[in-house]
Amino acid sequence: MVSRLSALEEESIDYFVSFVQILGLPKSIGQIYGLFFVSSDPMAMDHVVGRLDISKGCASQGLATLKGFGAIIPVHMEGDRREHFEADFEVSKIVAHFFEETLEPRMAHGEERLNRMISISENGENPGENPIVTRLNALKKWQTRGKETIPLIKEFLKA
Amino acid sequence: MVSRLSALEEESIDYFVSFVQILGLPKSIGQIYGLFFVSSDPMAMDHVVGRLDISKGCASQGLATLKGFGAIIPVHMEGDRREHFEADFEVSKIVAHFFEETLEPRMAHGEERLNRMISISENGENPGENPIVTRLNALKKWQTRGKETIPLIKEFLKA
DNA sequence: CGGTTAGTTCAATTGATAATGAACAAATCT
DNA sequence: AGATTTGTTCATTATCAATTGAACTAACCG
Numbered sequence: 001m002v003s004r005l006s007a008l009e010e011e012s013i014d015y016f017v018s019f020v021q022i023l024g025l026p027k028s029i030g031q032i033y034g035l036f037f038v039s040s041d042p043m044a045m046d047h048v049v050g051r052l053d054i055s056k057g058c059a060s061q062g063l064a065t066l067k068g069f070g071a072i073i074p075v076h077m078e079g080d081r082r083e084h085f086e087a088d089f090e091v092s093k094i095v096a097h098f099f100e101e102t103l104e105p106r107m108a109h110g111e112e113r114l115n116r117m118i119s120i121s122e123n124g125e126n127p128g129e130n131p132i133v134t135r136l137n138a139l140k141k142w143q144t145r146g147k148e149t150i151p152l153i154k155e156f157l158k159a
Numbered sequence: 160m161v162s163r164l165s166a167l168e169e170e171s172i173d174y175f176v177s178f179v180q181i182l183g184l185p186k187s188i189g190q191i192y193g194l195f196f197v198s199s200d201p202m203a204m205d206h207v208v209g210r211l212d213i214s215k216g217c218a219s220q221g222l223a224t225l226k227g228f229g230a231i232i233p234v235h236m237e238g239d240r241r242e243h244f245e246a247d248f249e250v251s252k253i254v255a256h257f258f259e260e261t262l263e264p265r266m267a268h269g270e271e272r273l274n275r276m277i278s279i280s281e282n283g284e285n286p287g288e289n290p291i292v293t294r295l296n297a298l299k300k301w302q303t304r305g306k307e308t309i310p311l312i313k314e315f316l317k318a
Numbered sequence: 319c320g321g322t323t324a325g326t327t328c329a330a331t332t333g334a335t336a337a338t339g340a341a342c343a344a345a346t347c348t
Numbered sequence: 349a350g351a352t353t354t355g356t357t358c359a360t361t362a363t364c365a366a367t368t369g370a371a372c373t374a375a376c377c378g
Contacts, residue, residue, distance in 0.1 A: 008291075011276045015269055022265060024183070026336055037298075038276070038291055045355070055338045060356060081346065082354065089294045091301055106181060110174055117170045117197070132167075132197055135248045139196075142250055142316070149315060156308060157301070185366055204325070214368045219326060240376065241324065 003051060012038040013052075019091075023098040025065075028054055032062045033071055033087065033094070042075045042084035069097045092157045099154055107147050114140050162210060171197040172211075178250075182257040184224075187213055191221045192230055192253070195246035201234045203241035228256045251316045258313055266306050273299050 005013070016037065017030035031052050036043065043051075048059045063085065066072040070093045072085040114136065121133045164172070175196065176189035190211050195202065202210075207218045222244065225231040229252045231244040273295065280292045 008276055008279045011272050011279070015272045015276070018265055018269060022183075022262065024181075028337075037294070038280075040291065056355080057339065057357075058337050061337090064356085089297060091298060103181065106177055110177060113170050113174045117167055117174070120167045120170070121197075132199065135196070138248060139250060146316065149312065153308065153312065157305065187366075215325080216327075216369065217367055220367090223326085 005051060008038050009035060009051070020094070023095070024102065025098075026062075028052075028058050028062045029065055032059065033066055036072055036085065036087035037089070039087070042077060042086045044077075044080070044082035044084045046082070069094055092154075095157060096154055099150055103150065107143070107150075110143060111140075111147070114143060164210060167197050168194060168210070179253070182253070183261065184253075184257075185221075187211075187217050187221045188224055191218065192225055192246065195231055195244065196248070198246070201236060201243035201245045203236075203239070203243045205241070228253055254316060255313055258309055262309065263306075266302070266309075270299075270302060270306070273302060 013031050013034035016034035017027050020030035020033070021027065031054070032048055035048065035051055045056070045059050045063060048054070048063065049056055052059070054062075063072065067074065067085070071088055071091075073088050075084050075086055077084045118133065118136050118140065121130060121136060124130060172190050172193035175193035176186050179189035179192070180186065190213070191207055194207065194210055204215070204218050204222060207213070207222065208215055211218070213221075222231065226233065226244070230247055230250075232247050234243050234245055236243045277292065277295050277299065280289060280295060283289060
């Protein structure tokens with residue numbers, strides 16, 4: 001079943017596809033969340049498959065991911081055994097997930113690497129005037145600053 | 160010519176590959192910048208091709224991109240007609256470019272779409288109690304907040 | 319000038335990632 | 349119980365962007 005999407009649904013889907021792609025997430029995640037965001041009623045997987053014309057497998061994985069983010073919430077529908085969902089409208093949850101699962105681990109890994117680079121470079125003579133050590137230390141200061149910024153952004157976007 | 164990379168160069172390349180990939184840039188951009196970052200001397204394109212074992216075309220495009228970002232600077236070398244470069248160590252330039260060329264245009268586009276969604280939804284009866292209008296307005300507030308955050312982050316990362 | 323070197327461009331290839339769809343498991347009917 | 353519905357998994361396929369490499373232009377050289 002493929003029923004035509006409303007203008008509102010199309011805009012919402014496009015909006016969230018663009019949104020999740022900035023975070024490096026697959027398009028289908030944005031499509032699904034966009035559909036839920038402007039839906040008046042909870043939907044089950046087969047609704048998603050039908051409206052978006054995507055495969056069952058894709059919808060299953062997308063719903064699982066969004067549920068994991070807390071971006072959609074399971075709701076029980078009386079007299080229907082299919083699992084239904086509705087959007088959690090707190091979009092910041094998706095961003096927070098990106099920060100915690102992607103950005104922060106990468107920064108931590110980057111910090112380790114940077115420390116390794118500094119110790120490799122310092123192993124020479126008079127490290128105080130080694131220009132490479134100087135620039136690595138500047139980079140480290142910058143990276144630390146970036147790391148400190150993330151919690152602030154998270155806090156700012158939350159409320 | 161493929162000469163072996165030092166441990167420092169490998170760490171630096173990995174560091175910046177991971178870095179640029181968060182911004183959605185190709186790996187080769189990170190490799191090239193990473194190589195320049197820990198280099199003591201300016202390098203021409205054929206050095207880059209040789210050290211990184213990438214194609215001439217890829218190096219040419221990568222260098223052009225990085226030059227466009229202001230992340231590498233052309234330097235003239237006496238008695239050598241090849242164009243040499245050295246890194247500009249202000250890494251924030253690369254991030255600023257991402258903000259200005261990718262994030263800000265997308266946010267502007269998103270804002271338009273959101274306004275369109277709101278006007279579609281308001282076209283019904285008593286918009287004050289339309290739950291979809293309510294959530295779209297909440298999203299708009301959030302998006303505005305995000306937009307206002309970007310200049311702050313840019314400023315913070317600059318110095 | 320013709321030969322060589324430096325660098326660009328872009329069509330074709332490759333590689334990485336997401337989506338498909340069929341096989342499967344599990345729950346719910348009659 | 350068997351039949352049907354619901355949902356998951358994962359190997360295959362499709363998609364899309366990055367890289368290659370060959371053809372090209374332009375600048376320098378002898």
